Amino acid sequence: MFLNPFQEAGSWYKANLHTHTTASDGQATQQERVAQYRTHGYSVLAITDHGVGSDAAGLSTGDLLVMDGIEVTVSRPDDERFYHLVCLNVPPDATVPATADPNDVITWAKQEGGETLIAHPYWSGNNVQDLLPLRGHVGIEVHNAGCQGIGKAFSSVHWDNLLDRGVRTPAVAVDDTHSGNPDSRDVFGGWVMLKMSALTASAVLEALRTGCYYSSSGAEVFDFGVKDGKAYVRCSEAKEIHLMAGNWHGRSAHAEGDRGLTEAEVEVGKDWKYVRAEVVDAGGGRAWTNPIYL
Ligand SMILES: [Zn+2]
Incomplete structure (x- = not known):
C-alpha cells in the first residue's frame, strides 16, 4: 500500500495542504496567499477555509498547482470536543453533509473526487480512542505549524498510537496558515515533499494515498x-x-x-x-x- 518516495521515480514537489484566507479567518486573500507560496518556491497549495469551499483552482500556473478544499468541523453531540477534517480537491459548490459522524464527511469527500486529512488531533483534544473509528482518511497531521500558538504543534504520539494499533496511516506536516505576515510561524513552517511524476491534482491525491512523500518543518x-x-x-x-x-x-x-x-x-x-x-x-x-x- 505504501510507496517509498526515495525509491520511486519522479520529482519532489513542495506542498502546503492546509491554508486559510479571508474567506474564513485567514488574514490574506486567496490571491495574496497564492503569491506568498509561489514566491517561496512551493509547487502545491491547497486552500482549505473553515466551512466554505474555495474556488481557487483558476489561480494555478505551470509552477504552482492551487487545489480547492475545505476544512470541516464535526462537533460531537456528547462533549465539547470536535474533529477538524481537511478535505482536499472537493468542488467549491459541493454541499457538506450535516452530520455528527466524521466518517460521513470522509466518504462525502471521496464521492466528490477528493480525500481527507485529520487535522491537528492534539489541538482538537482527540485521543487515540477518538481516532480509531475513523475510516478512509489518507493521513493525519503529525505537525501543524499554526498549533505552535498553544504549544500543541506535534501529534506524533497520536500517530504512533494509531500505527501501534494497526491503522496504516501516513502523516503530513502543514502550515494551517492564518497570519497575513509571511514571517509568522504559521507561514512556511510545515510542508510535505511529494514524490510525483506530474504536477496534477490526481497525482497529489495518489501520493497522499500511498504515503509517497515525507514531511518537514525544516530538516531534509x-x-x-x-x-x-x-x-x-x-x-x-x-x-x-x-x-x-x-x-x-x-x-x-x-x-x-x-x-x-x-x-x-x-x-x-x-x-x-x-x-x-x-x-x-x-x-x-x-x-x-x-x-x-x-
Ligand atoms: Zn485550519
Missing part, C-alpha cells in the same frame, strides 16, 4: 529504506535521528559535540512491524518519513 531527508536487515536514513545535519518502530522498539542516535549527524541505521528487530524515521536539527526543525512495513 535524502534517503530512507530497509536493506539487508537494517533500516537506514540519510538527512541534513541533525542533532537527533530516531528510527522508530512499534511501542518500545527502535533506536535513536544523538550528535556529540558540535558535529551533526547526517545518517543513522539500526538492525531491524524480528518482531518489528514497521519502522519510520524522525530527524531533529539544531534549530528545532524536524522531518518525518512515513513508515515502511516490514
Whole structure:
C-alpha cells in the first residue's frame, strides 16, 4: 500500500495542504496567499477555509498547482470536543453533509473526487480512542505549524498510537496558515515533499494515498529504506535521528559535540512491524518519513 518516495521515480514537489484566507479567518486573500507560496518556491497549495469551499483552482500556473478544499468541523453531540477534517480537491459548490459522524464527511469527500486529512488531533483534544473509528482518511497531521500558538504543534504520539494499533496511516506536516505576515510561524513552517511524476491534482491525491512523500518543518531527508536487515536514513545535519518502530522498539542516535549527524541505521528487530524515521536539527526543525512495513 505504501510507496517509498526515495525509491520511486519522479520529482519532489513542495506542498502546503492546509491554508486559510479571508474567506474564513485567514488574514490574506486567496490571491495574496497564492503569491506568498509561489514566491517561496512551493509547487502545491491547497486552500482549505473553515466551512466554505474555495474556488481557487483558476489561480494555478505551470509552477504552482492551487487545489480547492475545505476544512470541516464535526462537533460531537456528547462533549465539547470536535474533529477538524481537511478535505482536499472537493468542488467549491459541493454541499457538506450535516452530520455528527466524521466518517460521513470522509466518504462525502471521496464521492466528490477528493480525500481527507485529520487535522491537528492534539489541538482538537482527540485521543487515540477518538481516532480509531475513523475510516478512509489518507493521513493525519503529525505537525501543524499554526498549533505552535498553544504549544500543541506535534501529534506524533497520536500517530504512533494509531500505527501501534494497526491503522496504516501516513502523516503530513502543514502550515494551517492564518497570519497575513509571511514571517509568522504559521507561514512556511510545515510542508510535505511529494514524490510525483506530474504536477496534477490526481497525482497529489495518489501520493497522499500511498504515503509517497515525507514531511518537514525544516530538516531534509535524502534517503530512507530497509536493506539487508537494517533500516537506514540519510538527512541534513541533525542533532537527533530516531528510527522508530512499534511501542518500545527502535533506536535513536544523538550528535556529540558540535558535529551533526547526517545518517543513522539500526538492525531491524524480528518482531518489528514497521519502522519510520524522525530527524531533529539544531534549530528545532524536524522531518518525518512515513513508515515502511516490514
Ligand atoms: Zn485550519
